[in-house]
Amino acid sequence: MGLNRVDFKIIILHYSIFGPKYQLNKKFRRYIGETSSYKVAFFQDEHHYCQQRFNFINGYNIDCVYTLLEPNYFKDVYLKYTNASKIVYALTGYVSDDLVRLADRTAISSESRTIDIGYRGRRLGYYMGRGAQEKYQIGMEFKKRVKNYNFILDIETEESKRIYGRYWYRFLSNCRFVLGVETGVSIFDLKGYVQEECGKILSRNPKITFEELSKIILYKWEDNIYYRTIGPRHFEAAAFRVCQVLFEGEYSGILKPMVHYIPLKKDFSNFNEVMVMLKDKKLYLELTNNAYHDLVVSGLYSYRKFIRDFDQELIKEGFTPGDIGQSQIRNVTSIIQKGQYLRNIYGRVKAVKSKFLPGKNAIISYVKSIIEGED
Numbered sequence: 255m256g257l258n259r260v261d262f263k264i265i266i267l268h269y270s271i272f273g274p275k276y277q278l279n280k281k282f283r284r285y286i287g288e289t290s291s292y293k294v295a296f297f298q299d300e301h302h303y304c305q306q307r308f309n310f311i312n313g314y315n316i317d318c319v320y321t322l323l324e325p326n327y328f329k330d331v332y333l334k335y336t337n338a339s340k341i342v343y344a345l346t347g348y349v350s351d352d353l354v355r356l357a358d359r360t361a362i363s364s365e366s367r368t369i370d371i372g373y374r375g376r377r378l379g380y381y382m383g384r385g386a387q388e389k390y391q392i393g394m395e396f397k398k399r400v401k402n403y404n405f406i407l408d409i410e411t412e413e414s415k416r417i418y419g420r421y422w423y424r425f426l427s428n429c430r431f432v433l434g435v436e437t438g439v440s441i442f443d444l445k446g447y448v449q450e451e452c453g454k455i456l457s458r459n460p461k462i463t464f465e466e467l468s469k470i471i472l473y474k475w476e477d478n479i480y481y482r483t484i485g486p487r488h489f490e491a492a493a494f495r496v497c498q499v500l501f502e503g504e505y506s507g508i509l510k511p512m513v514h515y516i517p518l519k520k521d522f523s524n525f526n527e528v529m530v531m532l533k534d535k536k537l538y539l540e541l542t543n544n545a546y547h548d549l550v551v552s553g554l555y556s557y558r559k560f561i562r563d564f565d566q567e568l569i570k571e572g573f574t575p576g577d578i579g580q581s582q583i584r585n586v587t588s589i590i591q592k593g594q595y596l597r598n599i600y601g602r603v604k605a606v607k608s609k610f611l612p613g614k615n616a617i618i619s620y621v622k623s624i625i626e627g628e629d
Contacts, residue, residue, distance in 0.1 A: 383438030
């Protein structure tokens with residue numbers, strides 16, 4: 255691996271490295287466990303595999319956890335089940351300089367946009383609770399109710415219709431309005447019990463509805479720990495000056511109804527009023543301008559500010575910024591780059607979904623053995 259030749263003062267573990275059930279490479283796990291570095295772990299999707307996460311934190315002596323949980327719930331989760339000495343609240347994402355530049359460069363006037371109301375959502379597992387179902391329900395119900403109104407729609411709720419990368423930004427910049435909900439779930443499964451029991455019930459009765467399952471088991475766990483927050487899609491809509499129509503919610507205390515977005519009640523009881531507001535051009539400009547200024551221009555939710563705050567947390571722990579020499583930087587860079595070509599091949603081959611790629615498994619095994627054999 256090579257990294258064991260470097261004495262890092264701080265190691266930061268990004269949530270993307272963990273994968274299902276925290277099954278990391280053996281050499282990497284050994285390295286993390288043996289190092290005396292100050293270890294910081296960023297977590298997302300914390301509502302499942304909780305016990306595996308807690309075991310990882312305790313087993314590998316993670317010092318600081320960055321979580322999407324609000325501070326009120328630290329005591330019920332990380333402070334109760336782990337030995338981490340520091341817990342810090344964070345958002346799912348922030349506003350990058352690249353996003354701002356892209357939005358400015360590809361800006362389209364509201365009059366030139368060809369989609370009145372856009373949305374992409376999908377179904378999520380029942381075990382995640384009612385909150386997770388909102389991502390699908392808002393699209394389906396809104397699309398059904400808006401048929402009698404003269405709006406051009408591009409609303410989809412199937413996995414196959416999702417949009418990624420630059421195509422998402424192209425889609426978003428062409429919408430006047432976008433639907434949305436809080437990101438996150440309403441069931442935080444500390445023990446893994448809910449997911450397991452739901453799986454058993456669904457295996458016996460695959461056609462059971464969410465409402466039926468909720469009456470049997472889920473109602474006991476709804477909102478046991480609040481795990482809803484503002485998400486990257488809200489910041490992106492603000493940057494592209496798309497007016498947001500959102501289910502009512504907290505949105506981390508950042509988005510305010512009738513200041514940054516048009517609130518839609520979850521039972522759609524104010525649907526007709528929302529339809530009237532969608533035709534109010536003055537309101538459209540007011541809400542999009544407010545969201546752009548407060549979420550983007552203000553810099554309060556930028557990655558720059560997040561990094562400054564992150565550095566301050568390290569300074570509190572006694573670390574001094576800028577005390578690493580250029581020779582150390584070159585040494586670490588060289589080690590990280592070693593074998594990058596092989597790792598790219600490994601990742602690309604493994605990502606191929608087709609089971610009929612000749613020699614796929616053999617290629618994966620061979621490249622993996624070379625990578626893991628590196629010192």
